[in-house]
Amino acid sequence: VQLVESGGGLVQPGGSLRLSCAASGFTLSPYWMSWVRQAPGKGLEWVANIKQDGSEKYYVDSVKGRFTISRDNVENSLYLQMNSLRAEDTAVYYCARVPFSSSWYDYWGQGTLVTVSS
Amino acid sequence: SYELTQPPSVSVSPGQTASITCSGDKLGDKDACWYQQKPGQSPVLVIYQHRKRPSGIPERFSGSNSGNTATLTISGTQAMDEADYYCQAWVSSTVVFGGGTKLTVL
Numbered sequence: 234v235q236l237v238e239s240g241g242g243l244v245q246p247g248g249s250l251r252l253s254c255a256a257s258g259f260t261l262s263p264y265w266m267s268w269v270r271q272a273p274g275k276g277l278e279w280v281a282n283i284k285q286d287g288s289e290k291y292y293v294d295s296v297k298g299r300f301t302i303s304r305d306n307v308e309n310s311l312y313l314q315m316n317s318l319r320a321e322d323t324a325v326y327y328c329a330r331v332p333f334s335s336s337w338y339d340y341w342g343q344g345t346l347v348t349v350s351s
Numbered sequence: 352s353y354e355l356t357q358p359p360s361v362s363v364s365p366g367q368t369a370s371i372t373c374s375g376d377k378l379g380d381k382d383a384c385w386y387q388q389k390p391g392q393s394p395v396l397v398i399y400q401h402r403k404r405p406s407g408i409p410e411r412f413s414g415s416n417s418g419n420t421a422t423l424t425i426s427g428t429q430a431m432d433e434a435d436y437y438c439q440a441w442v443s444s445t446v447v448f449g450g451g452t453k454l455t456v457l
Contacts, residue, residue: 267446277386277394277437279446291444294352327393336441337384339405341393 234258234340236328241345248318248349254311254328254342262286262306265331267338268313270324270347280326281313295321318349353442355449362455369425371452373438376419381440383421385414388451389434397436398423430456 240252252268268280281302282291290302301314311328325346329338355375363369373383383401386394396405398414401421411426425432433456438449 276451277448279448282444336382337396337399339396343393
């Protein structure tokens with residue numbers, strides 16, 4: 234089982250970025266998936282959840298209306314579209330898998346760094 | 352909004368027992384879990400459903416809960432256990448993490 238994030242980088246305030254998370258070693262479709270971020274020197278913060286078929290999505294209040302979580306079960310990938318980025322969105326972004334009928338994360342990616350700065 | 356509260360830091364001597372608490376309203380009714388995170392690494396699940404250990408996690412890691420508090424206990428703490436520890440709970444289709452506890456082994 235492996236989760237590999239990509240798409241991070243330096244972006245100006247107000248800009249956009251799309252993160253990807255490629256899953257391998259398992260089929261993405263049966264699992265809830267999440268994005269979790271960690272600002273430099275800070276703790277973990279949940280960002281968004283998506284149900285197996287993409288029919289339900291949930292977000293932390295601070296990103297509602299700016300971020301969109303999505304998935305492509307054929308491509309075995311998870312995405313996070315981030316718009317109207319702010320300095321406080323600077324963080325390492327992890328994708329994580331939720332095992333069947335559970336409420337914890339059994340696998341995490343290595344993370345991708347997003348830096349929002351002018 | 353729901354909050355989980357952890358002490359910012361805990362210190363323990365090698366070979367002794369470390370306890371890290373996580374408090375939240377009716378936390379005992381939820382499936383709390385714990386992650387270990389070492390510098391520059393991704394989090395690793397060490398306890399789920401309050402007290403279960405994933406395969407590969409040493410037996411010295413254990414969990415318990417009582418009412419509003421979940422506790423992670425590390426018995427016979429080793430230098431390699433020095434890390435940040437986070438509790439987590441699932442609340443109405445959203446996820447909440449505690450603020451994290453830095454465990455120092457000295």
